[in-house]
Amino acid sequence: xxxxxxxxxxxxxxxxxxxxxxxxxxxxxxxxxxxxxxxxxxxxxxxxxxxxxxxxxxxxxxxxxxxxxxxxxxxxxxxxxxxxxxxxxxxxxxxxxxxxxxxxxxxxxxxxxxxxxxxxxxxxxxxxxxxxxxxxxxxxxxxxxxxxxxxxxxxxxxxxxxxxxxxxxxxxxxxxxxxxxxxxxxxxxxxxxxxxxxxxxxxxxxxxxxxxxxxxxxxxxxxxxxxxxxxxxxxxxxxxxx
Amino acid sequence: xxxxxxxxxxxxxxxxxxxxxxxxxxxxxxxxxxxxxxxxxxxxxxxxxxxxxxxxxxxxxxxxxxxxxxxxxxxxxxxxxxxxxxxxxxxxxxxxxxxxxxxxxxxxxxxxxxxxxxxxxxxxxxxxxxxxxxxxxxxxxxxxxxxxxxxxxxxxxxxxxxxxxxxxxxxxxxxxxxxxxxxxxxxxxxxxxxxxxxxxxxxxxxxxxxxxxxxxxxxxxxxxx
Numbered sequence: 001x002x003x004x005x006x007x008x009x010x011x012x013x014x015x016x017x018x019x020x021x022x023x024x025x026x027x028x029x030x031x032x033x034x035x036x037x038x039x040x041x042x043x044x045x046x047x048x049x050x051x052x053x054x055x056x057x058x059x060x061x062x063x064x065x066x067x068x069x070x071x072x073x074x075x076x077x078x079x080x081x082x083x084x085x086x087x088x089x090x091x092x093x094x095x096x097x098x099x100x101x102x103x104x105x106x107x108x109x110x111x112x113x114x115x116x117x118x119x120x121x122x123x124x125x126x127x128x129x130x131x132x133x134x135x136x137x138x139x140x141x142x143x144x145x146x147x148x149x150x151x152x153x154x155x156x157x158x159x160x161x162x163x164x165x166x167x168x169x170x171x172x173x174x175x176x177x178x179x180x181x182x183x184x185x186x187x188x189x190x191x192x193x194x195x196x197x198x199x200x201x202x203x204x205x206x207x208x209x210x211x212x213x214x215x216x217x218x219x220x221x222x223x224x225x226x227x228x229x230x231x232x233x234x235x236x237x238x239x240x241x242x
Numbered sequence: 243x244x245x246x247x248x249x250x251x252x253x254x255x256x257x258x259x260x261x262x263x264x265x266x267x268x269x270x271x272x273x274x275x276x277x278x279x280x281x282x283x284x285x286x287x288x289x290x291x292x293x294x295x296x297x298x299x300x301x302x303x304x305x306x307x308x309x310x311x312x313x314x315x316x317x318x319x320x321x322x323x324x325x326x327x328x329x330x331x332x333x334x335x336x337x338x339x340x341x342x343x344x345x346x347x348x349x350x351x352x353x354x355x356x357x358x359x360x361x362x363x364x365x366x367x368x369x370x371x372x373x374x375x376x377x378x379x380x381x382x383x384x385x386x387x388x389x390x391x392x393x394x395x396x397x398x399x400x401x402x403x404x405x406x407x408x409x410x411x412x413x414x415x416x417x418x419x420x421x422x423x424x425x426x427x428x429x430x431x432x433x434x435x436x437x438x439x440x441x442x443x444x445x446x447x448x449x450x451x452x453x454x455x456x457x458x459x460x461x462x463x464x465x466x467x
Contacts (some may be wrong), residue, residue: 151337155299158338161325162351162402180340187384188336 005044006219007124009226013040016230019103019235027094029240030101036233037108044112051108062103064171066096118143123217140196144163144189151185186193243277243435244312244327246298252306257403261391267293271307273456277405277437280428282448284441285458291441292333294458295410298439300324311405322354329399333410335391339383339398344375347383348398355402365401373397374423389420396424400431407431407438414443425451 018038024030039050055062075091116124118139125135156177160166164177254266267290275281277359283291296302299311300321309316311327332338341347348366373393378386386394392412399407407428413421428438429451440447448455461464 125339154332154334154337155340156320157299158330158332159340159354160321161299161328161330162398163322163325163354163356164350165320165322165354167320178338183342184336184339184384191384 004103005226006217006223007120008128008217008219009130009223010044010112010116011124012230013226014045014112016234017042017105018109020234021102023237023241024101025241027097027235030098033105033237034101034242037105042111044110044115046115048108051104051111054107054111055104058103058107063101069096069099069144113142114146119215120217123213123215126213127217140193144193147192148185148189151188152181155181155185243437245274245276245310246299246328246406246437247274247310248272248307250307251297251304251309253302253304256295267302268297274441275406275437278432278435279437280432280451280453281437281439281456282442282444282453283439283456283458284443284445284448284453286415287293287319289458291458295439298406298408299328299330304370307363318418325351325402325404326355327404328406328408329402329404330408331392331395331399331410333412335352335388335395335412336384339391342382343382344370344381344386346396347394348401351398351402353398369401371395373427380465381427388415389417392416393420393424400427400449403436407436409438409440409442411441411443413440413447 017033017040020033020036024033038048041051069093070088073092073095074086074089076089076094078086078089079093080086080088113121121139121142122132122135125138128131156166159177159181166174166177169177245444248271251265251268251271252266253268253271254264257264257269283294285291293302297304300319303317311319311324316324330338341350345363345366348369349362352362352365356364367379370379373396375390375393375397378390383391383394384456392415396409396412409424409428413424416424428440434436440451440453447453
């Protein structure tokens with residue numbers, strides 16, 4: 001519906017959603033926030049299956065964090081105890097549930113932001129008076145994340161083809177393998193970043209230089225609507241939470 | 243040693259977020275690769291050569307049809323099982339090198355296949371000698387030259403003795419000497435009854451090796467003996 005919206009509206013929407021995700025305290029507000037995020041995804045023309053798949057891939061790591069939350073947070077009523085020691089509390093369960101909602105919303109916001117093109121992102125940041133160096137670094141970082149993920153996938157595939165059965169591997173061995181895979185992938189990403197910085201400098205790239213842009217971003221009615229809607233949602237959220 | 247058969251395989255990439263239409267790469271692809279032979283696959287950019295490699299190694303699953311290793315349908319095999327039969331040297335070998343030291347890189351697969359660490363280290367050292375990599379035994383794998391990375395990736399796959407060796411445009415970044423060394427190893431694998439599929443842009447490679455040439459063009463595959 002609003003898939004061709006101005007990148008500034010998308011950035012504003014994701015700022016509102018992630019801020020609310022970090023501030024959420026009440027279960028009902030968390031549910032409403034999740035529904036609002038799903039509505040934002042649909043409104044921006046993003047198939048919710050994408051973020052859902054990401055969440056499924058993150059599920060094992062989220063489960064570990066959730067279990068730690070359940071075991072370490074000791075507030076609220078005791079739900080499960082053994083030998084007179086409270087193991088699971090309502091506070092722990094709540095903290096785990098909120099963590100899942102937060103990660104889900106942040107993943108969804110990542111999807112909304114990844115739909116913004118590199119040049120549009122830079123233009124949007126510039127029009128918001130963000131220093132060019134910071135905007136460029138953020139855009140480059142976002143560009144490198146999928147590459148990093150792709151390289152890690154290739155490394156893991158190579159490991160599996162050589163007999164590392166990740167699905168049947170214990171959690172410790174699996175974490176060790178992931179850390180081993182992360183190292184070369186990060187090294188490759190950094191060396192590629194270095195290569196790009198050399199190529200940019202050799203072509204006269206100078207972040208401080210004044211630039212003239214061919215394309216200009218223009219706000220339309222739907223874009224202007226996103227701002228009051230975001231503010232209203234944020235205000236309602238604050239009222240519901242505090 | 244087992245043959246790899248593609249039986250009426252269809253595959254398409256799903257549409258991207260910008261372009262919703264899916265991209266059909268193969269439709270009804272039927273092809274059998276017989277062990278004991280070298281195949282050279284060539285074709286223009288984007289015709290599906292790397293997709294073929296990914297299908298053959300189980301990294302991608304066909305939308306229709308089936309891929310068999312011997313009598314076994316690949317759809318029911320895990321990557322670690324497929325890896326017993328097909329060894330892959332990726333287009334960009336740095337992506338498949340996991341360990342810091344070359345000797346550990348070669349030993350990685352052996353240990354995961356159940357070999358004791360000491361024995362795996364010995365086999366890995368012998369492979370380093372065999373692939374003329376002893377001089378770089380202490381160099382971090384990511385700092386090796388492209389040619390050395392290809393040879394190391396190949397050594398780490400070859401020690402596992404797969405039925406098939408798949409080189410995905412790995413020869414393009416090698417100088418003459420490194421290329422000869424790699425091709426010698428391919429020839430040795432084939433002499434022992436294995437098979438090799440080399441994906442290459444070089445039109446002459448198939449003639450040079452006396453290999454079977456597989457031509458992929460958008461929408462079709464032809465085999466030239």
